[in-house]
Amino acid sequence: MALALLALVVLARLWFSKSYAEAAGRFAIACQELTSAGHNVSHQRLKLGIKGPEAEELAIDIAVIGSLDSGKAIMSSSGVHGVEGYPGSAIQLSIMDKLAKSPTFDDHAVIFIHAVNPYGMAWWRRFNENNVDLNRNFLRTDEHYSGVPEGYEEVKDFINPKTAPKKREPSFNIRALMLILRHGFDNLKQAVAEGQYQYPTAIQYGGSKLEKGPTMLTEWLMTNLASTNKLFAIDHHTGLGPSGHDTLLLPLELKFDDREKFEKLQDLFPGHIELLDAKSGVGYEIKGD
Structure with a gap:
């Protein structure tokens, strides 16, 4: 073995x-x-x-x-x-x-x-x-290169520090815990990961154009x-997903808009399906995909 x-x-x-x-x-x-x-x-x-x-x-x-x-x-x-x-x-x-x-x-x-x-x-x-995250740069025709996700301003300075982090920084864990308690983990995950279009030097920047x-x-x-x-x-x-395990991430709307296709994928890849849903599992919704 x-x-x-x-x-x-x-x-x-x-x-x-x-x-x-x-x-x-x-x-x-x-x-x-x-x-x-x-x-x-x-x-x-x-x-x-x-x-x-x-x-x-x-x-x-x-x-x-x-x-x-x-x-x-x-x-x-x-x-x-x-x-x-x-x-x-x-x-x-x-x-x-x-x-x-x-x-x-x-x-x-x-x-x-x-x-x-x-x-x-x-x-x-x-x-x-x-400094553009290309996974947030391919916008649909009904989306715009502007704005930030709801709640992003509350975490902007925390996830974009002005100085390099130290090897050991106990205050980081404390601040992270306080943010989670105040806003909820799922809300923070969505705010950080969705993609922002206002701060070009910050992370998750989706750009100003394609x-x-x-x-x-x-x-x-x-x-x-x-x-x-x-x-x-x-x-x-x-x-995303467990290390060493293939995870097929699907858009949340597929589950409701094309139930037959969603169930077929579940049958083909049992135990490997996750939805891009901030309130369930590892996923989240993003702009530009």
Whole structure:
């Protein structure tokens, strides 16, 4: 049993890269290996025009395997939260390796979007080159880049200290406890995590407009998925859910607006479903997704 677990750990680590440059290079090689195996592969780079710590060009890599003309696609995206892109990249590389050893197909497409936030991934940050949290930057047409969540002003100074925290700071725990007692944990979670659009140097800043990377990615999606009528998209993150356990986070409205689809997902992934609901579980509602 111990040897089997050790083998799994070693195998998993094979796919983890030590830098953005390495991950992007391995992604390009994976595309070449898929092509060599006979798959229909398209690989494009959406370049941001900025460099990483190794003077590498930062770009969003997109690979399409199969046929977009089929009208059906499954899409995997990684690195929206920068540093979280390393496990996301590992998952993508592992799947691409398995696809290279599998029969070719043209009745659907598999799309890999590697490093949506290459700057954050390269510099080991959650946010992008403008301190924007991209998970709060993709706003719907009925949403606006303005304002702060209810209750945010009460916690703003606490979560955005003017000086670096000390290794041991007992007052932090006391202040945190007081805020929880005063406002309630669920309310604080929602206020902090929802996304704010007023303080550019603070955390959870969603920006003042759609950022350059997301703009290029959105344009690519609009152009290339115009004939796609069935799409299943998974965006890989590491921030929520139990460690080492896959959690599928779903929008709260899905439970009520499409009960059949929600129950089907529960049947497919029992014990892995969580809703983006501040009052239940680990989730919360956010602007821009």
